Amino acid sequence: MAFVTRFAPSPTGPLHLGHAYSALLGHDMARAAGGSFLLRMEDTDLERCRPEYEAQILDDLSWLGLTWDGPVHRQSEHIACYNARLEPLIARSLLYPCSCTRSDIRAALSAPQEGVQHNVYPGICRGRSMASRLPGDALRLDLGAALAQLSPEALVFQETGAAHEGRHLVEADTALSDIGDVVLSRKGEDIVAYFLASAFDDADQGITDVVRGVDLFTFTPIQVILQHLLALPAPRYHHHGLIRDDQGKRLAKRDDARAIAKYRAEGASPADIRRMVGL
Known part of the structure; x- marks a missing residue:
């Protein structure tokens, strides 16, 4: 390949x-x-x-x-295309609207930063129907429901970077405690999550090897989960030193x-x- x-x-x-x-x-x-x-x-x-x-x-x-x-x-x-490709997740009842703090949601859509703590969402809006979505609401992934639809053995990725070299399994319990219900997009502002757009683009562009900083290693599991949910191919990862x-x-x-x-x-x-x- x-x-x-x-x-x-x-x-x-x-x-x-x-x-x-x-x-x-x-x-x-x-x-x-x-x-x-x-x-x-x-x-x-x-x-x-x-x-x-x-x-x-x-x-x-x-x-x-x-x-x-x-x-x-x-x-x-390509933002409209990214959002349109979320429809299969909506059809599977894996997304829900969220109207929580605007600044928190915008921060969640940004690329991760080393040393910046990711706050796991407490699920305040979980259970809301898509019919209740209002202008400005974000879309969150119901991670628990998503993981229940995936085979645990399939959630693996290969790392070639020296710091984490080897085969890694995405543990469901760890994902729930460390990642939670992430924001995927925000209605009315034409913005989508860094990791969602990246997952779509990696698949569309035929990326076989993702080369990036080791500060993004802990962010890889959510991309692996999305790849499997959306039937996207999984690249190898090489997280280098900073x-x-x-x-x-x-x-x-x-x-x-x-x-x-x-x-x-x-x-x-x-x-x-x-x-x-x-x-």
């Missing part, structure tokens, strides 16, 4: 050294395997994503010497001091960036 991976930044800020490491590693792995390297913009957060950030990302990646196969895939152009600052913190987009554009302006070369990230 051909090796196909993707780099999927969110254009909410400039690329920093951590992004460069992930992109370079995925690109190197794909080219070494004679496979494909795709570029995807995870831009479903229409409030924070900016065209100027996307333009800078594309310019930085090209400067680093990366090439991608095919056109850039932008999630913002590039950290002098205090050991994961680099964030607000850390402009380590932005690739800043290093470029100071005269760094692509080879310098490779050395900085250990490649």
Whole structure:
């Protein structure tokens, strides 16, 4: 099977050294395997994503010497399709509307961050019918009902990253206690959950290997559950180590001091960036 991976930044800020490491590693792995390297913009957060950030990302990646196969895939152009593909879950009574705190729901739709605690939803709206959905309501997955429809033996994924290498089983009890009824989309705001759009795109683009930071390893089980619920193929995962600052913190987009554009302006070369990230 051909090796196909993707780099999927969110254009909410400039690329920093951590992004460069992930992109370079995925690109190197794909080219070494004679496979494909795709570029995807995870831009479903229409409030924070900016065209100027996307333009800078594309310019930085090209400067680093990366090439991608095919056109850039932008999630913002497919939101209606993502939402429409939730219909099978609605038909199976696995989704319910939720009108809980607006800010909490928006936060739940965002890409995960290292060190940010995921609050397990207490199920306040569970049991509501889809007929009761109001403008602005989110859709949550009834995780308990979903797991009851799946074979426990099927909920496995293969990890090739050094920190967690091997075959992993998604335990139902752990998923219920650590994940809970996640938000999948929000009505009226045209936004969908990071992990839902990613699961659909990985399947549609034929991704065989997901290369991303180890901070996302604990988020993989919900994607595996969705893949099985929606009859999507499951890729292999490679969660790599993170590039950290002098205090050991994961680099964030607000850390402009380590932005690739800043290093470029100071005269760094692509080879310098490779050395900085250990490649």
